[in-house]
Amino acid sequence: MFLRKLLRFMPRSALGRALGACNRGDFAAAAALLDDLLQATPQPASDVVLYACEAHLECAREREAAGDWNGALQSLERAAALRPQWADVHLGLGRAHEHLDQPQRACEAYQRALTANPRYFEARLSLARLLMQLEDRAGALRQLQEAAQSGPAYAAPQLAELVRGLPAAELGNASANTRWEALFTTLLAGPPSPVAAGLEVARQALRAGNDALAIHTLKGLLAQHPEFPDLHNLLGVAYDNEEMTDDAVEEFEIALRLNPDYVDARLNLGLALHERGRDAEAERHLRAVAEHGTGNELAHSVLGQIAARSGRR
Numbered sequence: 001m002f003l004r005k006l007l008r009f010m011p012r013s014a015l016g017r018a019l020g021a022c023n024r025g026d027f028a029a030a031a032a033l034l035d036d037l038l039q040a041t042p043q044p045a046s047d048v049v050l051y052a053c054e055a056h057l058e059c060a061r062e063r064e065a066a067g068d069w070n071g072a073l074q075s076l077e078r079a080a081a082l083r084p085q086w087a088d089v090h091l092g093l094g095r096a097h098e099h100l101d102q103p104q105r106a107c108e109a110y111q112r113a114l115t116a117n118p119r120y121f122e123a124r125l126s127l128a129r130l131l132m133q134l135e136d137r138a139g140a141l142r143q144l145q146e147a148a149q150s151g152p153a154y155a156a157p158q159l160a161e162l163v164r165g166l167p168a169a170e171l172g173n174a175s176a177n178t179r180w181e182a183l184f185t186t187l188l189a190g191p192p193s194p195v196a197a198g199l200e201v202a203r204q205a206l207r208a209g210n211d212a213l214a215i216h217t218l219k220g221l222l223a224q225h226p227e228f229p230d231l232h233n234l235l236g237v238a239y240d241n242e243e244m245t246d247d248a249v250e251e252f253e254i255a256l257r258l259n260p261d262y263v264d265a266r267l268n269l270g271l272a273l274h275e276r277g278r279d280a281e282a283e284r285h286l287r288a289v290a291e292h293g294t295g296n297e298l299a300h301s302v303l304g305q306i307a308a309r310s311g312r313r
Contacts, residue, residue: 014037014040022051025208031052031075094109094113094127114127121147141166141167144162147159154191227258232251235251245272246276249272263292270289271302
């Protein structure tokens, strides 16, 4: 969420403490707090489930970076239990199982990722590579042909080479395997993405409380990519942290014009409007968030504060 003002809206609550830990980048603490909250709530709101899943995913990334694949697998399995339809979770599970020398479980995880999202290029390519390593030529070829039909344009030359060469490939040949692996590595790396890199810089800056750096980075990205709603939403968050609430409201509104279904931007807009005392407008947005999916605990909390401030029961 990154909004430091969240603690005003959720004073001394378990969710407030968990979100504060997320904003600081202490994902292990956040995951533990959120798990405790989920266990204590028979029907938790959708935002609490989402925050818990994201905290466990971040824990998995940290453990993966540290080479702790058993720990990463544990975090990913918890994330999968919370959000079984998230393709990214199953892709991560596939990677963890591969590193732990569990190829059959890795194949199953990649297949679950593709069931959730049949156009998930990275998952299909990962499955094809693993099948080649297992010398399942027919299975690998099917996956590569699917990838060639729906994959990105930059990948077309390498995919064509793989599809042409696989039927006659010597899968047990060390030099051939090195060449195939190099092709897969190139494809999975993908083209450089300045937007993704810039977003990560901005997120790290927000976690560190360096809103000036976040604003500078996001404004630079928006000069090149003005149609990205995520950039506008994060810029709004950075402005809001700097007490530039009117600018924040404008950015959240732009994010929603670009993507009317952007729940995070709508929630942030409702919170910013509430901060400005524009409760009627804030209530409209917060009610939309509260009624989305199975509800939103933060939105319900602020709606209760609006009702109390207006004297309503």
